[in-house]
Amino acid sequence: MKKFTAYKDVSQAEDLVALAKELKQHPFQHQEFGKNKTLGLVFLNPSLRTRLSTQKAAFNLGMNVMVLNLDKDSWSLELEDGTVMNQNSQEHIKDAAAVISQYCDIVGIRTFPDLKDREADYSEQLLQKFIKYAQVPIVSLESATRHPLQSLADLLTIEEHKAKAKPKVVLSWAPHPKALPQAVANSFIEWIKESDVELVVCNPEGMDLAPEFIKDVTVLHNQEEALKEADFVYAKNWSSYENYGEILAGHENWRITADKMQLTNKAKFMHCLPVRRNVVVTDEVLDSEQSLIYQQAENRTYAAQAVLLKLLGHE
Numbered sequence: 410m411k412k413f414t415a416y417k418d419v420s421q422a423e424d425l426v427a428l429a430k431e432l433k434q435h436p437f438q439h440q441e442f443g444k445n446k447t448l449g450l451v452f453l454n455p456s457l458r459t460r461l462s463t464q465k466a467a468f469n470l471g472m473n474v475m476v477l478n479l480d481k482d483s484w485s486l487e488l489e490d491g492t493v494m495n496q497n498s499q500e501h502i503k504d505a506a507a508v509i510s511q512y513c514d515i516v517g518i519r520t521f522p523d524l525k526d527r528e529a530d531y532s533e534q535l536l537q538k539f540i541k542y543a544q545v546p547i548v549s550l551e552s553a554t555r556h557p558l559q560s561l562a563d564l565l566t567i568e569e570h571k572a573k574a575k576p577k578v579v580l581s582w583a584p585h586p587k588a589l590p591q592a593v594a595n596s597f598i599e600w601i602k603e604s605d606v607e608l609v610v611c612n613p614e615g616m617d618l619a620p621e622f623i624k625d626v627t628v629l630h631n632q633e634e635a636l637k638e639a640d641f642v643y644a645k646n647w648s649s650y651e652n653y654g655e656i657l658a659g660h661e662n663w664r665i666t667a668d669k670m671q672l673t674n675k676a677k678f679m680h681c682l683p684v685r686r687n688v689v690v691t692d693e694v695l696d697s698e699q700s701l702i703y704q705q706a707e708n709r710t711y712a713a714q715a716v717l718l719k720l721l722g723h724e
């Protein structure tokens with residue numbers, strides 16, 4: 410594996426899930442692989458889980474870790490080539506990526522979309538430029554359109570908790586007061602649709618995800634119908650792809666409640682976190698036995714560890 414930014418970077422997702430599962434049993438068995446290797450983690454946006462679980466994954470492999478909050482502690486980046494940099498940007502991404510990667514064997518980068526210019530966000534310009542100018546493998550810590558480490562952890566969580574060979578997995582849009590990226594939802598679909606599950610996505614009219622992600626996927630605009638007999642309910646808000654970055658107000662009734670969970674086949678509840686309690690989903694659901702939110706967060710460590718191990722050259 411040369412980089413980890415999307416499903417297509419991985420040759421066998423099942424193998425990666427199996428490796429993560431094995432690492433969860435024996436986290437320290439590959440310490441020699443990471444010895445004297447350095448992981449750099451670059452954040453342009455906030456993070457709790459990705460920041461800590463990826464560091465923990467690296468420590469489990471015997472790696473050293475350096476973290477840079479580029480948005481707060483470093484220079485503001487210029488992305489365009491040939492610009493006369495006499496305005497606000499202070500360092501070109503070309504120089505920043507080249508220099509950071511000199512200090513590291515693997516670099517992880519988190520970069521959210523600005524949710525204003527759809528083409529710019531969907532071309533992943535910052536991530537792609539970083540890859541272009543860095544000389545080492547790059548791991549996405551959530552980019553403008555995808556969150557592959559989250560999706561890999563989610564696959565592992567579903568694998569561990571499924572009670573039948575082909576469970577019904579429902580990804581449901583849920584309300585939120587702020588415009589959020591489509592990345593977690595896009596990525597979840599991209600990974601799970603290749604697994605042996607019955608996938609249903611549900612969202613209000615006008616909130617369909619990008620055609621490239623929902624191609625050949627069942628999309629319903631009726632949440633109650635979608636939830637029937639679900640084995641897993643994954644809730645997530647996203648802002649509009651169609652009216653790019655717009656919030657959909659007036660759909661508070663899409664919140665996941667205990668009553669809605671009654672429609673399901675005693676489904677497990679999933680969310681990537683952070684979650685706005687009692688907006689996206691009620692406390693009653695989040696704090697119930699059905700909730701897998703902390704198991705998902707725990708699995709982030711082993712998903713990241715599997716990815717780092719592959720990038721370090723483990724067969």
Ligand SMILES: NCCC[C@H](NC(=O)CCC(=O)O)C(=O)O
Nearest residue numbers: 551587589590592593681682683
């Ligand atoms: N990394 C996991 C999700 C990150 C981001 N959520 C957020 O920004 C939530 C912020 C808030 O609740 O205001 C998202 O949806 O893609």
Ligand SMILES: NC(=O)OP(=O)(O)O
Nearest residue numbers: 456457458459681682
């Ligand atoms: N789920 C997730 O990626 O969380 P953070 O944004 O806190 O890293």
